[in-house]
Amino acid sequence: MPTIRQQIIDLLTQESHDVRELSQALRISEKEVASHLDHVNKSVASQKRKLQVYPATCAECGFTFKDRKRLTKxxxxxxxxSQRIQSPRYRVV
Ligand SMILES: [Zn+2]
Structure with missing residues (x-):
């Protein structure tokens, strides 16, 4: 049985996901997903891969939250x- 973190890495290697999609796929809370993502970032770095973040964007004006360091929306x-914000998406590359 792979760990949650390994499952997140597997999912993100296949295609990009946002926090909500990961929480649904793994049946854990979005908060837990966010905390795992921090560690995923570090563990893939040791395999010479990285967690690619596609920043959140505003659905109204297209503003991109490029400088945002936190992983939550x-x-x-x-x-x-506007509060119509599209969640950041993640992928392991
Ligand atoms: Zn906006």
């Missing part, structure tokens, strides 16, 4: 104040 757009 921002709640609103700093530019137009």
């Amino acid at each position: 921002p709640s609103r757009c700093p530019k137009c104040r």
Whole structure:
């Protein structure tokens, strides 16, 4: 039985996922997924791979949250104040 972290790596190697999709696939909370992602980042680095992050974007104005370091989704757009934010997506490359 692979660990949750290994399952996350497997899923993200196959295709990109956001936190919600991972939480549904693995039946754990989004908060747990976010905390695992931090470690996934470190463990794939030791295999000369990396966790590629496709930043969250605003669905209204297209603002991209490029500089965001945290792995969770921002709640609103700093530019137009919209709350229609598309979650960041992750992939192991
Ligand atoms: Zn916006």
